[in-house]
Each structure stands twice: as structure tokens, then as C-alpha cells.
Amino acid sequence: MKQWVADIIHQKEVTAMPVMTHPGIELNGNTVREAVSNGKVHAEAVIKLTQAYQSAAACTIMDLTTEAESFGAEIAFSDEAVPAVVGHMLTDVKSINELQVPSLSSGRIPQYLKANLLAARAIQDRPVFAGCIGPFSLAGRLYDMSEIMVLIYEHPDEVHTLLAKCTKFIEKYCEALKQTGVNGVLMAEPAAGLMSNDDCKTFSSAYVKYIVNKVQDDNFIVVLHNCGNQGHCTEAMVETGAAAYHFGNKCQMEEVIKEVPPTALAMGNLDPVSLFKDGTPEQMRKATLDLLEKTRQYPNFVLSSGCDTPPHTPIENVNEFFKALDDWNKL
Numbered sequence: 001m002k003q004w005v006a007d008i009i010h011q012k013e014v015t016a017m018p019v020m021t022h023p024g025i026e027l028n029g030n031t032v033r034e035a036v037s038n039g040k041v042h043a044e045a046v047i048k049l050t051q052a053y054q055s056a057a058a059c060t061i062m063d064l065t066t067e068a069e070s071f072g073a074e075i076a077f078s079d080e081a082v083p084a085v086v087g088h089m090l091t092d093v094k095s096i097n098e099l100q101v102p103s104l105s106s107g108r109i110p111q112y113l114k115a116n117l118l119a120a121r122a123i124q125d126r127p128v129f130a131g132c133i134g135p136f137s138l139a140g141r142l143y144d145m146s147e148i149m150v151l152i153y154e155h156p157d158e159v160h161t162l163l164a165k166c167t168k169f170i171e172k173y174c175e176a177l178k179q180t181g182v183n184g185v186l187m188a189e190p191a192a193g194l195m196s197n198d199d200c201k202t203f204s205s206a207y208v209k210y211i212v213n214k215v216q217d218d219n220f221i222v223v224l225h226n227c228g229n230q231g232h233c234t235e236a237m238v239e240t241g242a243a244a245y246h247f248g249n250k251c252q253m254e255e256v257i258k259e260v261p262p263t264a265l266a267m268g269n270l271d272p273v274s275l276f277k278d279g280t281p282e283q284m285r286k287a288t289l290d291l292l293e294k295t296r297q298y299p300n301f302v303l304s305s306g307c308d309t310p311p312h313t314p315i316e317n318v319n320e321f322f323k324a325l326d327d328w329n330k331l
Helices: 002-010 022-027 032-037 039-052 066-071 093-098 109-122 135-143 145-154 156-179 190-194 197-215 234-238 253-259 272-277 281-294 315-330
Strands: 074-076 084-086 128-133 184-188 221-226 244-247 265-270 301-305
Touching: 002 265, 022 032, 022 039, 022 315, 032 039, 039 109, 066 109, 066 128, 066 135, 066 156, 093 156, 109 128, 109 156, 128 135, 128 156, 135 145, 135 156, 135 190, 135 197, 145 156, 145 190, 156 184, 156 197, 184 197, 190 197, 190 221, 197 221, 197 234, 234 244, 234 253, 253 265, 253 281, 265 272, 265 281, 272 281, 272 315, 281 301, 281 315
Parallel strands: 128 184, 184 221, 221 244, 244 265, 265 301
Antiparallel strands: 074 084
16 A cells, blocks of 8 residues: 555656545445445445446445444444434543443444455455544534533543544554455544644544554554634644545635655545535636646645535536536546
């Protein structure tokens, strides 16, 4: 995988890796509920998209509820929308101290491991990236996002206790994902973007770095995604030592990429909602070409969506995204 990163940087053409599974789910005639609950349905959606598009890598579903569910959080499911955490299961400092780190047999983790195993076996022409949540984002889903921001200042030691438990579980999960044969993990840590750069280092990056040091090697890399970053905590992201960084549409890609080491990939950041889902093919083409122009001087740039493309993203917009890139590369 280190060679894959180096090859992308050194090749003349720009590559694309949109975070995209839902169009594959819909092309196969399945619902969101089926895909997030059944590993076989999930894998078939990922495989379908690799057959349709020349993405640099395949990505499994970005589901930010799987790990929280394993800890015991209540999850709301829908045929049409991504799962969501209902309320919050931790209510005070005492509940943090009593929280147990679950096993990998809890919740839907076994189905996600199955999905990654099947995708890794079927897709041999490009890397496959699993998905997982980041430590601070998981902590926020367990304790409540607003409440944990207050807790950082009132009881920082308890936040670290919770983060240590979240990190232990995510590390176990990443090790298990690694065993499925996938080539890396896209770690979604959007809640870290709610903090200052210094707090992001303390309450997110230090824990992400621990996981990176445990699992990242020549054959398996971590892509750190933070769509909450508006450009203010890129330094903290880079401090993790991940092999690649994935940015959301809240920041200016041509600015944040300046802070990414030239040996690491910088991915992003076309709006998944206003462009991929709600835009027209013409708007998608213009935005794609504009972004390619702004990042022209950075060989480590990888064209991507700013986050997971949502359900009911028109396939015409996805087609135009790849066509615009193809036309750019022919110039």
C-alpha cells in the first residue's frame, strides 16, 4: 500500500476515490437497511461499483453507528436513510467508568467483517478500504456530542477514560478488518473538527495516532477523514501519521492540501449533498473541473467526494464526475 500511495503521487494522471456505496446498493435493487444489516448485500454493492467505475480504490459503507451499537447504543434504521444513533447511552461520569469494551461479536460488527472479507476476495484490481469511526466521534455518540464538549473542560480526565475505551475497541476492530484482507481503513472522525487545533490534538489525534501506529504498515494504511475540519485543524490531522487525509467540503481543498506532507495523499472534497445528490450533471462537471484546476500543482491530490455520497444520488451525476476527470486527464 505504501507503493500504491507512491505510484499515485508519481503518475501524471489524477485519480479519483469517491466515498460511495449507496449508488451500488440502489443499482442492485436493495435498501439501505438491507445493506447495513447483511454483509453479503453490502459487499455486492461495493463490487457493483468497482465494475462500473475506475476508482482508485473501493470503499465500503461509511456507517457511523456500527461501533456505537456494539457498545449498546440504540440505533434507528430506515430503508431510505443511513442509520442514526438515538439519544445517548452515557449520562454521567459514573456511567463512563462502568462502561465495558464490547467484543467483536456484538451488534452488526460480524456482518461488517463479512462484507469486507467478501469484497476483498472479489476485488483484486484495486485496494479495498474498510470503514470505521474515529475515537472522539464514537465517544460523542455514546455520551452526546454537546455534552462531551462541555465535559472536555469540566472533567477532562473522564473524557480520556472514555476515549481510551473507544480506542481499545476501534483498535481491535481495525485488526480484525485487517485480517479480512482489505488494504486499509477509512477512519471517519468528523466530530474532531468541532474542536480547536490544540484540543483536536489532545482528544482525537493522540488516540488516532495510537491506532495508526498499531495497524498501519506496508500492506495496510489508514485514511483519516474529518469533514468537520474547516481548515483550522489540518495540522492536528497530519500529526496522526496516517498515510492519507480525506477532507470535507467545509474547507478549501487548495488551502488544506498545503499542510499535507507531499508523501501523503490528500483526498476531497466535492459536496456530497449539493453536488452529488442535488446538483445537475452540468454543475457536477463544472465543480469537478474547477477543483482539478485549483489542485493542479499538487501531485498527491486524489479527487473525491467530501463525505459518503448519500442515498438516492443520481447515477448521472456520478457518471459526470468520472467523465469530467477523464476529460481533464486527456488535456
